[in-house]
Amino acid sequence: MGKTSSKTALSNRILHISFVVFTFAAAAVMLHLVWMSPTRRLLWLVTDDSFYYFQTARNMAAGLGSTFDGINKTNGYHPLWFMLCVLAYKVVPGMYAGLRAVLSMGAALWVASALLLWAGLRDRGSAWALFAVLSFFMVTLRMFTYLSGMETGLLDLSLILLFCFTRSGKLLDARATARDGLALGALITLAVFSRLDWIFLIPGLAMVLAVLHWRDGFRRLVSRWASVFILPALALVAYMVLNKHVFGTYMPVSGMLKSSFPHPHFHPENITSSWSGAASALAVGIATIWVIVLLVRHHRTDAANDLRLLFVLDICVILHLGYVLFFLRWAVFSWYFEPYMLVAILNAAMIGSWLFQSKWLSKRSSLVWAVMPLFAVAALGIPARYYTRLVTDRVAPGWTHYVYDAALWARANTPPDAVFGMTDAGTFGYFSDRRVVNLDGIVNNLEYQEYGSQGRLHDYLRKVGVTYFASHGLCPGWETEYNESGEVAIGIPCHLHERAAGEIRLRAADLVYQSAKYTVSGMQPGQSSRARIWRYSPSPNTR
Secondary structure, three states, X not given: OHHHHHHHXXXXXXXXXXXXXXXXXXXXXXXXXXXXXXXXXXXXXXXXXXXXXXXXXXXXXXXXXXXXXXXXXOOOOOHHHHHHHHHHHHHOOOHHHHHHHHHHHHHHHXXXXXXXXXXXXXXXXXXXXXXXXXXXXXXXXXXXXXXXXXXXXXXXXXXXXXXXXXXXXXXXXXXXXXXXXXXXXXXXXXXXXXXXXXXXXXXXXXXXXXXXXXXXXXXXXXXXXXXXXXXXXXXXXXXXXXXXXXXXXXXXXXXXHHEOOOOOOOOOHHHHOOHHHHHHHHHHHHHHXXXXXXXXXXXXXXXXXXXXXXXXXXXXXXXXXXXXXXXXXXXXXXXXXXXXXXXHHHHHHHXXXXXXXXXXXXXXXXXXXXXXXXXXXXXXXXXXXXXXXXXXXXXXXXXXXXXXXXXXXXXXXXXOOOEEEEOOOHHHHHHOOOEEEEOOOOOOOHHHHHHHHOOOHHHHHHHHOOOEEXXXXXXXXXXXXXXXXXXXEEEEXXXXXXXXXXXXXEEHHHEEEEOOOEOOOOOOOOOXXXXXXXXXXXXXXXX
């Protein structure tokens, strides 16, 4: 018995050391990719929207305030990741060095997430901890979650911290103290400010606490709610008041434009366009049923704390999915659903470990180890193959690469005081080193929406001094019209009021730059577009 125990301890120690070594080796590969790759290669990792963070943070760090275009104040970002980006640009200023510093910060968050996930699940057995971290590696390394420049990696880390500390501190135990409630509230606050639409953690947690304390009397329930939610409530109120005072809106303008709340409209394409999001949402839905069954059976045992935590995470995913389906009307991307995958992984590891403790399955626990080598090959091989293709430049360029070239042209060939108007303006706004007004409104302000609601797009462009219009590519219909007639009128939407802000007429005679042809997803065979820049000078009679 002693020899078997010693061998098991030695095997676990070797596994632990191997995991730590691999994690830091993978982080070293990330950092090599970030610092040694040409900028064009990094554009395969970094999304266009991330440059909204980077340019605004760069301006903030330079003392220009919270502005993307250097003209309008904006709050179109999730606050915690934005402040970390500002810190990175304070420490490492500069367009290129600052970008690499922010991505390096993402790699550091990835290491912290992996180590915490491993530590938080080792008590469930090394096999299930290994399953969880391998799944985490496969998802985050293949999707470049932590190198995309978006807030998703920070949210993942926040959820893992919530998972680990709630488990270790028994923060959802019936005997939890007020201090435990404050600690839980701090963890929830961290997650919510990492990504504001994960505020659904709060109703999920309120529901669990209500079920947990309904027999203890109303006073105990209110006391528990107060200790847990006082920090999130104070932080959210302070955030909303600050936003209203500085920006004129209680919440980020980006969220206001994307959401139709409180008016529901069913948008199934928001989830069906992402197979990984749909699959992980389904997995979480199934896991929720298992968690409820296990919670009914084990509500008086030590496992109840962990099951309540899983239920909070699962309910948050379900509520968030409902919000995505019924209230988000545009610009829903795959990274919205990556945290669903993390929650699905946590459910699979925890529920699997409980099921294999049963009398029948405990005798077959070796099956888990038997399939682990194949799973490890898949989990590590899939991202490794893609990284190899990336560093050997065998991945075809995307539209942001052509926009990057257009930005470099603008920086070299337009006056420093030039002002551009553009939709999807992140990459161009960052690398052109010019004032670029975002015509989606995501990193603009409410004044732009007010002009748009009256159809006064050109009045607004005159007001902010736009002298050029840039496009990352016309849709196929507009592209055909432009090529055939030499001009086209394109509509610019006013998303807040769901109407057209106005039209901009683009003429070949005003064209100053165009890229090579390229295709993007959604185009039919034979269709293509170009990144272009036109001079802009509206006639006096246009609104």
